[in-house]
Amino acid sequence: MARRESRHVPYDEAQNDAHAAFWADPSARSRRRGRRRDAEKARPRQTPRPAARQGVRDEPRRDAPPWRDPWQEPRPEPRSEPWPEPRPEPGRPVRQRPRQQPRQRSPRETVRDEPLTVLPWDVPFDAREWGASAPDARRAAPRAERPERPEPPPRRPEPPRAPARRRPPARRPHGPADRLGTGALVLSIMVGLGLLAVVERTLLEGGPIGGTDTVGAQGRAERSRPRATRPAEDPPRTAPARPDRDRGGAPAPAPDVQALTDRVRRITLQERGAAARQKYGAAGTAQPIVGTDRISRDRTWAFGTTAIPVPDDSAALPEVAFFAARWTPRSGWQAALSGTSGFGALLTRMPPALMSADEARALNRHATVTAEQAAAAVNGARAGDGLVLPWRVGATWSMGAVPTRNSPRPLGSLTFWGGDGTVTAAGDGRLYRFCSAGGGGLVLLVHPSGLATTYYRMRDVVRVRPGSLVRRGEPLGRTGTQRPCGGAPASRPDVQFGLRRGADDVPFEGARLGGWTFRERAAPLLGFAERGDIQVLTGGLLANLGLAAGPAGSDGPKGERPEKKPANDKRRQREDPQQ
Amino acid sequence: MKTRSSEDPLLPTWALAVTAFGALIVTVGAVTPPGAALAGGLQRFLSFYAGVFTLLTMTTAVVTGVLASERVLLRIHHRVLFQGVHRAASVLAVTFVVAHLLVKVLGGVAAPVNVVVPGVDPVGLGTLAFQLMLVVAVTGVLRARFALRARPWVWRSLHSVAYLAWPVGIAHGLTAGRAPANWVVLGYVLCMGAVALAVLTRLAVSTRPRRIGHAGEGLTPAPERRPAASRAETAVPEPRATVGDPRGTRVAR
Known part of the structure; x- marks a missing residue:
């Protein structure tokens, strides 16, 4: 390396020479x-002036x-x-x-x-x-x-x-301070090389990973959120890498997305096949529908959804699950479904670019919430998520329930239709879509308590990025007859509504939604919504009383709210073109 | 104890070769899938911990930098050691803050504009701290020029920006990112305590008058062989200058 040239001599070099000179000849005077x-x-x-030249001064x-x-x-x-x-x-x-x-x-x-x-x-x-x-x-x-x-x-x-390298050999670094400096230098070089690798991967995979919903400070700003991503204001961001689109004819690196899909299908059938068979009343013949929502830039981390399609003669809600997967050179893809033990571990180790910390927390809560916790969150035993019915507060829709084979639950497939057909979010939460290859699909909102609500058969499903935060009352889609995850064809446009936790469905028994408490009776197989003295059977009309109605069946000034139902009913007749 | 001279080249000669060779290996290796997996893991690690390391190394640099001027408890070789630690910690702090910025921007957690535009939000505070830190680092690298060009006060005032950059960095660390866990808050408190202690020590020392030592003080004087020793030779050019403290040493130009 070239020596730096400068006009001045640094003090330590001069000083060092002075030292050397001193020790070379201690009796010499210091200069x-x-x-x-x-x-x-x-x-x-x-030379001393010779005396002979004293006079010569000319x-x-x-x-x-x-x-x-x-x-x-x-x-x-x-x-x-x-x-x-x-x-x-x-x-x-x-x-x-x-x-x-x-x-x-x-x-x-x-x-x-x-x-x-x-x-x-x-x-x-x-x-x-x-x-x-x-x-x-x-x-x-x-x-x-x-x-x-x-x-x-x-x-x-x-x-x-003076020419370079004039210092005596004792000047070679050997003190602890020099070792520290060398160590720091080595560490810095290693970090720099690591950064080089990171930058190279980023460049190879197409620029910075923008567009997660965690731009800016997460922590403190998070508390002032959740910021809703309205579909009108939020055009669909750059779609996460989809295996079928993105990978096209590119030379396949070792972490193969097709292998991931196969692996997730196998795991889905292993772990959810029995539950799906019981729910659908028959074994599904189709392969599980796997959607890889996100995949890391190096294609070693993936997150997505899987669903077992419903046979055509069953009206049950599809059996769905999230999956998190990681690829390692030794063991290939390791995947875990929500509700199983490995899911949380994979989620928390997932790169933050792929999954923000709070989203991982919410999903982990959803995956690990027990049946009791889920029931307590929705039946008022605990401060829940403040869920309402999935349409505009104040409007009245019809409630229906298709009886399913072999299902002990009368409200196992609860459907709603009416009003202007706009389905809205039942509560704050993060939105995910299943079977969403065609753009629609089953919408699942993961609420803060870990409970989730599902909305099926909608058309015009809102186009937001999976994992976006959605507020209560925001539109999710319109009632429809789509069946992306299979199922029996519907006789009218409606939305099939369900409660879900990571591992299983959550029964409607005792659930309080929009001022109503849902009941399921087994003796006569009967499901209804009640509020005070009023009971609405399936096929009846239900007004979404929102949160202001307070807990269902409560006394007090809100007690007469159900009396307004006829008025709402009239308005519904006025504004519902489908009825 | 000898320490690295400021006239030494900034990087040893082997460092360049090692870096070039390592860069070649990394560039090739990052294309392979295992390398990609490794890079992803490293990115994740750095995005979590580069900021923490920056805080720790910067705290170390501040504390050792303050202590290196302490003259009551520490002997000279202690102080030289502290100067070495100060340099090493400063180099690491700059490295880690660059890694922190790069990983955060590449991860999409911060916008690229956040690197240059400071503000009062948590991220902007970090930008401010980074820029102040850059000033400190640059003055540290150019210390020899400042200190020897008879303008040590310029260097001192610029380098004192560290006293501003560090608390701003602390504020950034506590407000940005995830909500800090308890042990993280404890770590911050310990860092602040360490710096407070060091600054108190420094203040206590700076009120104490400095003992001026001259080179060769303890040595027996050489026998005067020249009775006509000149005044110019006996006069000490700069009374403040010592071997350990060369400020004010006149340099020919």
């Missing part, structure tokens, strides 16, 4: 202060005096000096170290012991000035009056520096 090394090298080897000396050791020379008597007071003589020069590259010195070039603000080669030797300090000499003999002073040698821009 450490204010001397540059090369200046010391150029120190005049001045012409300047033109020849450089040859080097003679002043100590070997006979000393003139100080009293014989013609000057009234003895002038200081330059001291004995510091012993010179062998110079690697001897400098060509002009014969004129002699240096006086003078302040170094005057460069040595600016002052030619003048015997008349011997013993006087340089400014005095200049004053005594101005330039104009100096006889035939020749041109000074061209001023060098850079004084000749």
Whole structure:
């Protein structure tokens, strides 16, 4: 590496030379202060003024005096000096170290012991000035009056520096401080190389990973959220890498998304197949529908949804699950479904670019919530999520329930239709879509308590990024007859509504939604919604009383709210074109 | 104890070769799937911990930098050691803050504009702290120039920006990102305590008059062989200058 060239000599180098000089000859006087090394090298080897030349003062000396050791020379008597007071003589020069590259010195070039603000080669030797300090000499003999002073040698821009690597070998770093510095340097280089790898991966996979919903500060800002992503204001962001679109004909790296899909299908059938068979009343024949919502840039982490399609003769809600997967070179894809033990571990280790910490928390809560916790969250035993019925508060829709085979639940497939057909979110939560290859699909909202609500058979499903935050009352889609996850065809456009936790469906028994409490009776297989004395059977009309109605069946001023139902009913008749 | 000279090249000669070779290996290796997996893991690790490491190393740098000027309890070789620690910690702090920025921007957690535009929000505070830290780092690298060009006060005032950058960084760490866990808050408190202690020590020392030592003080003087020793030789050029404290040393130019 090139040495840095500079005009000044740093203190430690000069000082170091002073040290070396001192230890080389401790009896020598120190010349450490204010001397540059090369200046010391150029120190005049001045001979004492011979007495024979005392009278010769007319012409300047033109020849450089040859080097003679002043100590070997006979000393003139100080009293014989013609000057009234003895002038200081330059001291004995510091012993010179062998110079690697001897400098060509002009014969004129002699240096006086003078302040170094005057460069040595600016002052030619003048015997008349011997013993006087340089400014005095200049004053005594101005330039104009100096006889035939020749041109000074061209001023060098850079004084000749001592060649590199002049330091004694003891200067090699060996102290603990140097080891620390080296260690820091090594660590820095390693971090830099790691950053290089990170940057390279990012560039290879197409620019910075923008567009997660965690741009900006998460922590404190999070509390002022949830910020709703309205479909009107939030155009669909760049779709996460979809296996079928994104990978096209690209040369497949080892983490293969098709292999991931196969693996998730197998796991889904293993872990959810039995539950699906019981729910559907028959074994599904189709393969599970796997959607890889997100995949990391290096294709080693993936998150998505899987669903077992419903046979055509069953009206049950599809059996759905989230999956998280990781690819390792040794064992390939490792995937876990929500509700199983490995899911939470994979979620928390997932890259933050793929899944923000709070989303991972919400999903983990959803995956691990027990049946009791879910029931308590929805039946008022605990402060739940404040769920309402999935349409505009104040409007009245019809409630239906298709009886399913082999299902002990009369409200196992609860459907609603009516109003303007706009299905709204039952509560705040994060939105995910299943079987969403065609853009629609089953919508699942994961609420803060971990409970989720599902909305099926909708058309015009809102196009937001999976995992976006949705507020209560925001539109999710319109009642429809779509069956992306299979199922029996519906006789009218409706929305199939359900409660869900990570591992299983949550029964409607005791659930309080929009001021109503849902009941399921087994003795006569019967499901209904009740509020106070009013009971609405399936097929009846249900007004969404919202949160203001308070808990269902409560006394107090809200007790007569159900009496308003006829009024709502009339309005419904007015505004519902489908009825 | 010898320490690294400020005239030494900034990087040892082997560092460049090692870096170039490592960069080649990393560039090739990151294309392979295992390398990609490794890079993803590293990115995740750095996005969580680079900021923490920045805080720790910067705290270390501040504390050792303050302590390196302490003259009551510490001997000279202690202080030289502290200077070494100070340099090492500063280098690491700059490394980690760069890693922190890069990973956060690449991860989409911060916008690229956040790197240059400071503000009063948590992320903007981090930007402010980063820029102040840059000033400190640059002055640290150029210390020799400042200190030897008879303008040590410029260097001192610029380097004192560290006293501002550090608390701003602490504020950024506590407000941005995830809500801090209890042990994280405890770590911050410990860092603040360490710096407070070091600054108190420094204040206590700076009120104490400085003992001026001259080089060769303890040595027996050389026998005077020249009775006509000159005044110029006996006069100490700069009374404040010592071996350990070269400020004010005149340098020829």
